[in-house]
Amino acid sequence: xxxxxxxKTPINKYRLVIASILLGLLLASAAxxxxxxxxxxxxxxxxxxxxxxxxxxxxxxPTQDQIDSAQQIKEDSVNQxxxxxxxxxxxxxTITAKNQNNSASTLQIRTLxxxxxxxxxxxxxxxxxxxxxxxxxxIQSGPSDSTCQGFDVPLSQLSTGQWSIKINVNSGSASGxxxxxxxxNVT
Amino acid sequence: xxxxKLFGLIALIAFFSVVSTVILQPTTAKASLAxxxxxxxxxxGIFVNNNSMSAAQIQxxxxxxxxxxxxxxxxxxxxxxxxxxxxxxxxxxxxxxTCLKDFxxxxxxxxxxxxxxxxxxxxxxxxxxxxxxxxxSLITDxxxxxxSSQYRTATGYGCPDTAACDSQYFGLTNQLRWxxxxxxxxxxxxxxxxxxxxxxxxxxxxxxxxxxxxxxxNIQNRSTQALYNYTPYQPNPGALSSGWGTSHCGAYGxxxxxxxxxxWFGTTxxxxxxxxxxxxxxxxxxxxxxxxxxxxxxxxxxxxxATVVMKNTGNxxxxxxxxxxxxxxxxxxxxxxxRSSAICETSWIISCTRPAELKESSVAPGQSGTFEFAxxxxxxxxxxxxxxxxxxxxxxxxxxxAMTFSIKVNPVTFSAQPTWQQVYTDSSKNTALGWNAxxxxxxxxxATVVMKNTGNxxxxxxxxxxxxxxxLVxxxxxxKKSVVCDPGWIIDCTRPAELKESSVAPGQSGTFEFPxxxxxxxxxxxxxxxxxxxxxxxxxxxVMTFNFNVSPVTFSAQPTWQQVYTDSSKNTALGWNATLSPNQKAYAEVVMKNTGNxxxxxxxxxxxxxxxxxxxxxxxRSSAICETSWIISCTRPAELKESSVAPGQSGTFEFEIKAPQSPGTYTEPFGLVIDGxxxxxxxxxxxxxxxx
Numbered sequence: 091x092x093x094x095x096x097x098k099t100p101i102n103k104y105r106l107v108i109a110s111i112l113l114g115l116l117l118a119s120a121a122x123x124x125x126x127x128x129x130x131x132x133x134x135x136x137x138x139x140x141x142x143x144x145x146x147x148x149x150x151x152p153t154q155d156q157i158d159s160a161q162q163i164k165e166d167s168v169n170q171x172x173x174x175x176x177x178x179x180x181x182x183x184t185i186t187a188k189n190q191n192n193s194a195s196t197l198q199i200r201t202l203x204x205x206x207x208x209x210x211x212x213x214x215x216x217x218x219x220x221x222x223x224x225x226x227x228x229i230q231s232g233p234s235d236s237t238c239q240g241f242d243v244p245l246s247q248l249s250t251g252q253w254s255i256k257i258n259v260n261s262g263s264a265s266g267x268x269x270x271x272x273x274x275n276v277t
Numbered sequence: 278x279x280x281x282k283l284f285g286l287i288a289l290i291a292f293f294s295v296v297s298t299v300i301l302q303p304t305t306a307k308a309s310l311a312x313x314x315x316x317x318x319x320x321x322g323i324f325v326n327n328n329s330m331s332a333a334q335i336q337x338x339x340x341x342x343x344x345x346x347x348x349x350x351x352x353x354x355x356x357x358x359x360x361x362x363x364x365x366x367x368x369x370x371x372x373x374x375t376c377l378k379d380f381x382x383x384x385x386x387x388x389x390x391x392x393x394x395x396x397x398x399x400x401x402x403x404x405x406x407x408x409x410x411x412x413x414s415l416i417t418d419x420x421x422x423x424x425s426s427q428y429r430t431a432t433g434y435g436c437p438d439t440a441a442c443d444s445q446y447f448g449l450t451n452q453l454r455w456x457x458x459x460x461x462x463x464x465x466x467x468x469x470x471x472x473x474x475x476x477x478x479x480x481x482x483x484x485x486x487x488x489x490x491x492x493x494x495n496i497q498n499r500s501t502q503a504l505y506n507y508t509p510y511q512p513n514p515g516a517l518s519s520g521w522g523t524s525h526c527g528a529y530g531x532x533x534x535x536x537x538x539x540x541w542f543g544t545t546x547x548x549x550x551x552x553x554x555x556x557x558x559x560x561x562x563x564x565x566x567x568x569x570x571x572x573x574x575x576x577x578x579x580x581x582x583a584t585v586v587m588k589n590t591g592n593x594x595x596x597x598x599x600x601x602x603x604x605x606x607x608x609x610x611x612x613x614x615x616r617s618s619a620i621c622e623t624s625w626i627i628s629c630t631r632p633a634e635l636k637e638s639s640v641a642p643g644q645s646g647t648f649e650f651a652x653x654x655x656x657x658x659x660x661x662x663x664x665x666x667x668x669x670x671x672x673x674x675x676x677x678x679a680m681t682f683s684i685k686v687n688p689v690t691f692s693a694q695p696t697w698q699q700v701y702t703d704s705s706k707n708t709a710l711g712w713n714a715x716x717x718x719x720x721x722x723x724a725t726v727v728m729k730n731t732g733n734x735x736x737x738x739x740x741x742x743x744x745x746x747x748x749l750v751x752x753x754x755x756x757k758k759s760v761v762c763d764p765g766w767i768i769d770c771t772r773p774a775e776l777k778e779s780s781v782a783p784g785q786s787g788t789f790e791f792p793x794x795x796x797x798x799x800x801x802x803x804x805x806x807x808x809x810x811x812x813x814x815x816x817x818x819x820v821m822t823f824n825f826n827v828s829p830v831t832f833s834a835q836p837t838w839q840q841v842y843t844d845s846s847k848n849t850a851l852g853w854n855a856t857l858s859p860n861q862k863a864y865a866e867v868v869m870k871n872t873g874n875x876x877x878x879x880x881x882x883x884x885x886x887x888x889x890x891x892x893x894x895x896x897x898r899s900s901a902i903c904e905t906s907w908i909i910s911c912t913r914p915a916e917l918k919e920s921s922v923a924p925g926q927s928g929t930f931e932f933e934i935k936a937p938q939s940p941g942t943y944t945e946p947f948g949l950v951i952d953g954x955x956x957x958x959x960x961x962x963x964x965x966x967x968x969x
Contacts, residue, residue, distance in 0.1 A: 146543040147334065149341035152417040155521035156540070159533065160414035161355050167413055168368060168425045182487055186509075187479045202473040202509050204485050206435075230471045233434045233456065235509050237473040 181205055181266030183259050188272040196242040197274065201257055203229065203236040203266065210261025212238035218253045229261060250276045310520070310536065312546070315481070315511045316495040318535055319404075322547035322590040324500030325464060325643035326401045328555070329542070335402055336388035338541075339378035339416065346376035347420040361420050374420035377409070380428070382449050390450050398457035399643070400464075405453055407537045408432050408507070411530055432456040456507070463503040464643070472506045481505065483513035489526035498592070504531055547642070549593045550606075552667050552678030555645055556586035559682065561735065561782040563651070572683040575654035576690065576733035576783075578744060580622065583632070585648045587667060587678055589640050595667075597635040603672055606640075608633045608648040611666040611679045620652040620663050620684060632665065654686045661686060690732040691747075693808050693819025696786055697727035700793070700823065702876075702923065713824040716795035717831075717874040719885050721763065724773070726789045728808060728819050730781050738776040742812050747781075749774045749789040752807040752820050761793040761804050761825065773806065797885075799829040831873040832888075834949050834960025837927060838868035841934070841964065854965040857936035862904065865914070867930045869949060869960055871922050877949075879917040888922075890915045890930040891950040893961045901943050902966055904933040914947070940968045 152160070187200035199214060208231050216223040227240035238257065255270045323329075330338070349372045350362030358364040362372050380387045391409075395402035410416040412433040413426070421427045426442070434455045435446030446455055462470035474481070474496055482491035494511060496502050505511075508530030515524025516532055523529070538545050559573040560566070560582045575581055585608060589595055595606035610616040610630050621629035632650035640646035655661060666679040700714040701707070701723045716722055726749060730736055736747035751759045751771050762770035773791035781787035796802060802825040808816040841855035842848070842864040857863055867890060871877055877888035892898040892912050903911030914932035922928035937943060946963035950956045 147330065147338060148541045149338065151344055152342055153540075156417055156537070159521045159529075160410065160417045163412070164414045164418055164421075164427065165356050167427055168365075168370075168422060182485070184480065184482060184487065186473050186481065187475045187477070189475065189477050198475055198477075200471075200473050200475055200479070202482075204487075204509075231435075232473070232509075233432070233459065233507050235473065237471050239471045 181264050183266040183268040185268045185270045195245045199241045201238045206231045207236045207261040213258045214241045215256045216253050223247050248274050310517050317497045318501045319545035320547040320592045321498045321500045322642040327395045327399045330402050332389050332392035342417050343376045348373045370422045370424050377415045394453050394457045398461040400457045400460050403542045411533045460503045464499045474505045481511045484526045484528050547592045548676040551591040551676040552587040553590045554680035555588050558584050574685045577656045579654045586645050588645045589642050595640040606635045607631050608665050609668040612664040619655050622651040622653045624651050658686045658688045689734050692732040692817045693728040694731045695821035696729050699725050715826045718797045720795045729786045730783050736781040747776050748772050749806050750809040752805040760796045763792040763794045765792040795827045799827050830875050832957045833873040834869040835872050836962035837870050840866050856967040859938045861936045863934050865934050870927045871924050877922040888917050889913050890947050893948040894946040901937050902934040904935045906933050936968045942967045
């Protein structure tokens with residue numbers, strides 16, 4: 091018996107040491123988990139309405155997502171050819187707004203020209219039956235696109251009903267057009 | 278449980294807990310697009326908040342995003358082709374690669390450039406920072422290439438698709454300036470700046486390729502309109518669900534703007550009602566010409582005038598309708614809300630909790646509103662911190678924007694320093710007699726005293742017995758009866774004058790004006806005066822003294838002119854010695870020069886200097902040429918024509934005469950008299966009238 095006891099004692103001590111280490115590891119893991127969850131919950135504002143968030147200045151280094159996104163922009167920018175592209179013959183024109191503004195008594199028509207053109211002419215033609223209203227405007231270039239310098243059509247020139255909209259854009263040898271319709275209700 | 282089983286159980290739990298900890302811990306914090314609104318990417322209040330960062334804070338931010346700059350391009354290129362320097366060399370560029378945090382242009386750092394332009398155009402510098410990142414990655418790039426388009430067209434402004442980039446837009450400063458100018462033009466709704474989109478319904482495409490489609494977006498504010506003017510596309514559902522990634526037909530400019538802004542600077546949305554204090558000042562006067570500062574020292578009970586300016590950092594226009602409208606904005610006591618203020622003044626709009634309503638009729642987001650109100654320092658000396666914030670009564674209190682006046686209330690001190698004193702002969706104060714004036718006995722003169730307020734309390738003149746109503750008072754002792762008292766004094770013979778000005782703040786000077794009358798007994802007199810707030814205190818300093826040398830009265834005259842006329846308009850003169858028919862009426866005029874030391878007067882009553890022409894030889898003789906219009910029977914033909922005749926001046930006496938019925942020669946002498954006081958000791962004259 092003594093022998094057996096003598097043989098078992100070192101093994102039990104060894105197992106107790108291992109068990110203690112595992113228990114410590116368990117407690118440490120639990121502590122890390124709890125702290126991470128608390129930290130995440132305090133910083134996670136995804137469920138908080140924007141208006142209730144507080145302004146801040148994030149002084150952390152950029153995230154990998156931000157770095158990856160930025161690298162693509164940089165590569166495109168630096169690789170961008172210094173030579174002008176061949177002049178476009180066709181301009182993509184979109185009618186972006188065709189709103190009846192009763193407070194200003196106008197029909198607001200806005201356009202997006204998906205190229206940056208410095209000058210040219212926009213011609214708006216509104217048609218309803220035999221009635222045709224035509225307005226001309228210049229072109230204004232923006233940072234990466236252009237727009238017609240108009241149009242605010244007085245409602246006094248229009249009547250109630252469905253009007254067709256046609257916009258022709260000419261800039262040098264390039265041109266483009268867009269069509270749409272708008273319902274006008276003049277009281 | 279055996280030790281072996283216990284050991285196994287612990288090992289199992291430990292294994293799963295470690296694994297779960299590793300699995301459940303997020304690898305990276307993802308920016309969220311959950312609150313993305315295509316029609317409201319950012320609110321105006323944030324877009325124009327140019328006070329969000331100082332130049333130093335911008336520099337710190339730039340430093341944080343590039344901890345180490347690879348200036349020589351020694352690291353491996355992310356795009357292949359060897360090192361970064363080698364990759365750049367293949368495209369014609371060479372180091373050094375200057376990171377934005379180290380970049381300068383025209384001697385100005387990039388942080389300073391961003392800050393200055395944000396101030397010039399009143400655009401949030403954070404907007405400009407995000408713009409630089411989303412267009413050219415300049416904020417996070419550790420090896421930006423100065424010679425490339427990265428800096429040259431840093432915000433992507435002015436690069437037509439159909440031509441080379443326009444060199445007039447080149448350069449970091451230039452690019453930021455054009456961008457900020459465009460943003461400001463749109464925020465101001467400039468009629469000369471056309472945009473593809475308007476407030477309200479707009480069709481916004483997903484991509485430059487029209488076939489990718491788009492939707493109608495209700496653009497809710499100018500700053501969102503401005504962003505779409507920069508990048509005229511909205512992210513499609515694929516771009517929104519891919520976080521920072523890409524998708525088919527996607528466009529990412531506005532999405533990335535939102536992601537960068539919210540990750541770096543927080544929300545892009547403002548509360549409906551929020552404010553930021555931008556100015557506060559206390560003044561000692563209601564016209565606000567004398568500032569007292571923010572942390573003002575006031576005397577107990579002192580009235581001061583406050584101005585508070587708040588910037589509208591919410592998304593709702595503040596109004597002042599005069600009624601409790603849904604956006605009528607007032608300043609309210611804060612800490613807690615509606616606290617009764619210790620510096621309350623009677624003019625506050627609602628008891629002691631609402632000092633002021635908005636001064637302007639309306640204040641849009643991004644603009645500043647003014648609140649003006651009076652305060653009264655508490656009577657108990659001490660330090661008072663009075664906080665205020667904005668409120669729309671019946672609707673909401675404001676989110677943030679409280680400000681505090683720190684007021685130190687000192688015990689009241691009333692003190693003065695005489696700075697000017699003068700005695701004049703006339704009430705209009707044209708003729709000065711000096712400080713130590715020579716006066717004739719009984720002479721009226723006019724005094725002016727100027728005192729500088731060297732205390733800490735504003736003097737006032739309310740017309741009643743106010744707590745700070747300041748008066749001149751006789752001194753030596755206080756309130757003694759003055760020997761130069763005049764009926765014009767405000768309180769018997771002890772208070773010659775009240776303050777001329779309505780109020781005199783500390784450091785200013787107040788004026789006291791009052792008449793004096795020289796004593797009738799000749800001699801030297803010293804009359805001292807100080808200041809008093811009746812019912813409260815005498816002043817601790819500021820006594821001044823007038824010295825008067827009162828001479829005996831001398832009344833004397835010298836005849837300088839006499840004439841008899843046939844008509845009252847005095848066109849036909851008969852000479853001094855006139856010949857008249859019996860009972861003929863004529864008109865006499867006598868001019869006498871005042872050779873005495875006392876001003877002659879004509880009060881219409883019997884005052885001590887009212888001077889009249891009287892029959893002489895003897896005095897009061899009944900005249901033979903008396904006419905019914907004489908002022909006193911046949912002894913006083915006339916009073917002085919002028920209202921007063923000072924020594925050295927000449928006085929006129931005009932009167933009718935009637936020739937006696939009996940022919941003969943009549944000599945009629947006259948002299949001057951002050952009835953009830955004296956006859957003149959010289960200055961007699963005579964008319965010699967011959968009656969045919």
